[in-house]
Amino acid sequence: MSDTTWRLVTVxxxxxxxxxxxxxxxEELKDRYTIIHVANADSIEQVEATVEEHKPNVLFCASMWSPEEAATIQETARSIVPDIKTHAIPQGLQVEKGPDAIVEYLKEEIPKLLG
Known part of the structure; x- marks a missing residue:
């Protein structure tokens, strides 16, 4: 188990x-990671202020953002916290497959991202 507490911001x-x-x-990954959801930015415009305020070490872009929007979000976050780990959930996953698919997807992706 890692000693790192992952402070996560979602967009x-x-x-x-x-x-x-x-x-x-x-909850499902708590035996391996301590992940605290510290904040959510509900628009691309809020990303800078949210990251500035909370200084997360992880940021996830939700599946409603296009790849271009996700890239902008991630670049903005890295401009404030250079070593932040970021991940964009594939566009449309929530709409096409529902919330359970998001949970399963993240359970597979988080270990790759956080090591």
């Missing part, structure tokens, strides 16, 4: 859903 236009899904993922 999602549905903040309650983001919090709920990350809560499920954090």
């Amino acid at each position: 999602n236009t549905a903040p309650e859903r983001a919090k709920r899904l990350i809560g499920r993922v954090a």
Whole structure:
């Protein structure tokens, strides 16, 4: 188990859903990672202020963002916290397959991202 506490910011236009899904993922991975959802930015414009305020070490872009938007979000986060780990959930995953698919996807991706 890692000693690192992962402070996560999500970028999602549905903040309650983001919090709920990350809560499920954090619970299922708690034997390996300590993940705390510290904040959500509900727009691209809020990313800078949210990252500045909370200084997370992880940021996830929700599946409603296009690859271009996700790249902008990630670049903004890295301009404030250069060593932040970022991940963009594939566009449309929530709409096409639902919240359980997001949880399963993140359970597979987080170990790759956090090591």
